[in-house]
Amino acid sequence: MGIYGYKGDEVLLDDDKDYTIEDVINMLKNIDGDNLIKTEHFISQHNERIPELDIINDFILKKEVVGIIKQDRAKFKLIYEINERYDLIVIIGIKSENPNKISLITCFKQSSKRRVRRDEKS
Template identity: 40%
Template structure:
């Protein structure tokens, strides 16, 4: 699957087409607490990603702006079928300045 096809699928994903891996559930629980899982779904359904990187044929790294200092990064896999399934593999926060150019960071300060 290419990036364009993934983007189109991501914009039409439903709750029923999302699968949470055991690794994802463990990481959410350890890093953020169980309540945070709902917030992840809110980002997927309601926010526009600030970055999408294709890691392999069926795996993508999707980043959303979480707040002024951090992005929320979700590692997703695509499982073929009808309909396609979005598999949540991992989730973590990363400093947003990692995706911004140095001159953009200076303008914000």
């Protein structure tokens, strides 16, 4: 297991395995809310950046992810649609597979224009 430091937080991630996007999709389908671990950095960023989104866990547990980008062996960027104008971005790190444990590293709101490409002819 490798250690990823993130602004004072130490997050142990399972970087012994090179996880795929398919692995993340399967983990998200089967994860229990108790196994979503919020880092101190995540909590402070959530409170500062998007306090109006009370329960990030609901997005992860109940909403369909509209995009996943692999950032490292065990770190991924998840994209959830908030509304037509904004997406919720959640950076996660996989801690373990059995049981599925995921660290929530940070989160922020982003314009959906960065994800959705409009037809230039329209």
